Amino acid sequence: DAGVIQSPRHEVTEMGQEVTLRCKPISGHDYLFWYRQTMMRGLELLIYFNNNVPIDDSGMPEDRFSAKMPNASFSTLKIQPSEPRDSAVYFCASSWSSGGAGNEQFFGPGTRLTVL
Amino acid sequence: AQSVTQLGSHVSVSEGALVLLRCNYSSSVPPYLFWYVQYPNQGLQLLLKYTTGATLVKGINGFEAEFKKSETSFHLTKPSAHMSDAAEYFCAVAPDSWGKLQFGAGTQVVVTP
Numbered sequence: 001d002a003g004v005i006q007s008p009r010h011e012v013t014e015m016g017q018e019v020t021l022r023c024k025p026i027s028g029h030d031y032l033f034w035y036r037q038t039m040m041r042g043l044e045l046l047i048y049f050n051n052n053v054p055i056d057d058s059g060m061p062e063d064r065f066s067a068k069m070p071n072a073s074f075s076t077l078k079i080q081p082s083e084p085r086d087s088a089v090y091f092c093a094s095s096w097s098s099g100g101a102g103n104e105q106f107f108g109p110g111t112r113l114t115v116l
Numbered sequence: 117a118q119s120v121t122q123l124g125s126h127v128s129v130s131e132g133a134l135v136l137l138r139c140n141y142s143s144s145v146p147p148y149l150f151w152y153v154q155y156p157n158q159g160l161q162l163l164l165k166y167t168t169g170a171t172l173v174k175g176i177n178g179f180e181a182e183f184k185k186s187e188t189s190f191h192l193t194k195p196s197a198h199m200s201d202a203a204e205y206f207c208a209v210a211p212d213s214w215g216k217l218q219f220g221a222g223t224q225v226v227v228t229p
Contacts, residue, residue: 004159033216043160043206043219056216091159103210104150105217107159 004108006092012114018080021111024073025094033105034067034077035091043091049075050097082115089113118143118209122220130228135179135194137223139207142188149190150208150217151181160206166190177201202227 005024013019025032033048047057052069060067064083069075079086089112093105123138141147148167152160164175171183177200181192190207207220 042221045216048216093159104162104165105160107152107161109157109159 006108016081021077023092029094029096031095033093038088120220128226137192141209148210152206154204
């Protein structure tokens with residue numbers, strides 16, 4: 001398997017623009033997580049899905065952020081409108097519940113977002 | 117609610133010296149504990165995890181960690197540091213087998229020749 005795939009790897013945009021980040025989880029995994037990493041706040045869980053259904057979105061910072069998972073092999077995180085404070089590295093991770101106790105989350109390489 | 121505290125945001129070790137990274141957790145239920153490593157410009161990679169059973173857990177790249185319930189700790193060690201160990205290390209806790217992970221703030225390890 002190719003692992004978790006994220007695109008784009010780098011995104012530079014201007015304030016006010018819409019940004020869409022994409023993630024393809026590992027085939028067969030039923031959990032998908034979106035994280036944000038910044039120097040100031042560290043690694044934050046934004047939202048996670050189980051079987052394509054959002055389970056906990058309490059980490060989503062505000063209404064400008066939205067996430068969808070239309071099928072088991074694709075998820076998006078959208079920011080509209082984007083602001084400079086959204087600049088961060090966004091990670092997608094996936095795991096599977098049937099993997100036994102202590103599920104390992106497999107992380108993608110991340111998308112580095114810069115909002116000017 | 118669970119939380120994780122990593123002592124020391126930066127650690128500098130000499131090549132060949134012991135690596136010791138400290139992690140303390142709080143959890144209302146028996147936890148699942150993890151150590152992840154992040155190399156520059158990469159995602160996180162699992163080093164090792166504790167679920168149940170033996171409290172001394174061995175992971176990849178010569179790392180190991182010991183779960184001490186009485187001390188609520190899960191410190192990570194490696195007997196002899198290698199230059200390739202330079203990375204950021206994250207301790208994480210989950211309350212159950214499928215729950216979301218709570219990550220610590222991370223410890224940046226620098227290895228000097």
